[in-house]
Amino acid sequence: MSEILRMTPGPTYVTERVRKAMAMPILNPDMEEAFFEKYKSTQKLFQKIYKTEEEVLILSGEGILGLEAACASLIEPGDKVLCIDNGIFGHGFMDFVKLYGGEVTVFESPYDEALDADRLAEFLKKNHDFKLATLVHCETPAGITNPVDRICPLLKSYGILSIVDSVSAMVGEPMEMDAWKMDVVLGASQKCISAPPGLTLVGISADAKKAMKERKTPVAGFYLNLMIFEGWYEKKWFPYSQPVSDIFALEEALKVILEEEDIEKRHRVLAEATRKAVTGAGLSLYAKSGHASTVSTIVLPEGISFSMLKDEMLEKHGILIGGAFDYLGNQVFRIGHMGENAREEKLYRTLKALHHSFTALGMKLKESMHERFVKEMEGII
DSSP, X not given: OOOOEEOSSSSOOOOHHHHHHHTSOOOOTTTXXXXXXXXXXXXXXXXXXXXXXXXXXXXXXXXXXXXXXXXXXXXXXXXXXXXXXXXXXXXXXXXXXXXXXXXXXXXXXXXXXXXXXXXXXXXXXXXXXXXXXXXXXXXXTTTEEOOHHHHHHHHHHTTOEEEEEOTTTBTTBOOOTTTTTOSEEEXXXXXXXOOOSOEEEEEEOHHHHHHHHTOSSOOSOSTTOGGGGTTHHHHTOOSXXXXXXXXXXXXXXXXXXXXSSOHHHHHHHHHHHHHHHHHHTTOOBSOSSOBOSSEEEEEOOTTOXXXXXXXXXXHHHOEEXXXXXXXXXXXXXXXXXXXXXXXXXHHHHHHHHHHHHHHHTTOOOSSOHHHHHHHXXXXXX
């Protein structure tokens, strides 16, 4: 069988151009000036993507590292923290907050809808004594994007710092760190950036950095302390050895992104066509609102389990689709249309295989998914 087409919501396809960059001769990250300049130039590319003048750090570790590092660096025992919860990852932030001694207040919202910024505004009128708030830009399991452009300025109006998990949104969804008054923005290399897994990207505002510096207690850890990078360029010193090849690949992936005229539009158009293709065939989306441009979460029809669908797709068509976990386990399947996976030909092939797989599993579809997808992309419907 030919190479598997992995249409999960990350890790995404890595282009040959990025793979070649990863194979470049290694530099000594502690001794060679060239590597410090490489890190700095990659950092500047990220500032363009984050739309920020603030510092952006590249950390060695998967995206979860950033979530915990942000909490470890900002939270002191007894700090009041608002956890904005409308999904698995929003809920999961609470574990990190509690781990570092924060006192949690939860703002709960339905898991199948985008966060209601107006309802949050009403809540904050009476409850706003918080040092910081945690929230998720894109709840990947549910396929929902939250309106961080409204939520973060709202939090800032009360002097509340924001920690935003944008791992599955950044690049594929609009994001403006400075204009939206975001304080700590977290990303990762393996989603819309389409670089190999293993790097966390952290944007840190001046307000967040000030709060870290003014802590009364030390950070409970070394690797998770974001302030250990302070002055790295001036000192020509990193707190630990950097993943040189990963950063080479990351820089090239960022160049690819910035060369594209409107990458957010590509994600949005393909996502809309994908959703219309699956719903036109008779399937249902899990989310009622706030549909993400980077991932679609689709309800499994009665009588068809995820393992049945996954095996049919993989064994007969060579395509890997995503499942879900926690409360969504065996309830939905997911198509990742992010980064290099958000390409028309890949989604056409995926939808065609889905159509044949559901038919083989005994489901009668209302129309052809892949044919509807083509019509949507051509603007026929």
